[in-house]
Amino acid sequence: MNGTTGVGLAVAVLSGARVRRGRDGILVAEGYRRRVPPAHCFTIGSVVITRRSAEWLLHGDRAGLFAHEARHAGQYAALGPVFWPAYWVACGYSWATTGCYGSRNVFERHAGLSGGGYVESPLRPALRRVTRQAESPRRGTPTSR
Structure with a gap:
């Protein structure tokens, strides 16, 4: 309805991928051959575009x-x-x-980091220092007893 699935289908067709029905109303475009993006698969609208086969994506240990x-x-x-x-x-x-x-992308976190092959990455060292300083009590501030 919002046009993004049409864009996903266009990307699939223009890249030479073959579109198949997946599950739950999701289409799978298999055989994507472009270099960008480098991921095994990505989604545009309700079209999951993969370099591999639809069978590879839909079966086995890739349910996540x-x-x-x-x-x-x-x-x-x-x-x-x-x-x-x-x-x-x-x-x-x-x-x-x-x-x-x-790692800190709200959309990837909502989709499930591990399912997408992401791991929880720590904050950069400078940000960790700033965060620790912000969380520690300030010197010279009265504390309650």
């Missing part, structure tokens, strides 16, 4: 990855085209704070 991508489809449904700039702002925030695009 499909569920992760399906949650992104839900995010697209809720936000429509606003998802793109919001996602990239969240990537920038995550990179600035941890050096990883996904």
Whole structure:
């Protein structure tokens, strides 16, 4: 309804991927051949685009990855085209704070970090120091007894 699935289908077709039905209303475009993005799969609208086969994504031990991508489809449904700039702002925030695009990205966290192959990354050292200083009690401030 918001046009993002149409964009996902266009990207799939223009990249030579074959579109198949997945589960729960999600389409899977298999055989994506472009270099960008480098991930095994990514989602645009309700289309999960993968370099691998639909069978690879839908069966076996990758159920967590499909569920992760399906949650992104839900995010697209809720936000429509606003998802793109919001996602990239969240990537920038995550990179600035941890050096990883996904670890502090609110959309990746909501979709499930481990399902998407992300790990929880610590804050950059300078930010850890600032955070510790902000959390420690100030000197010279009266304490309650």
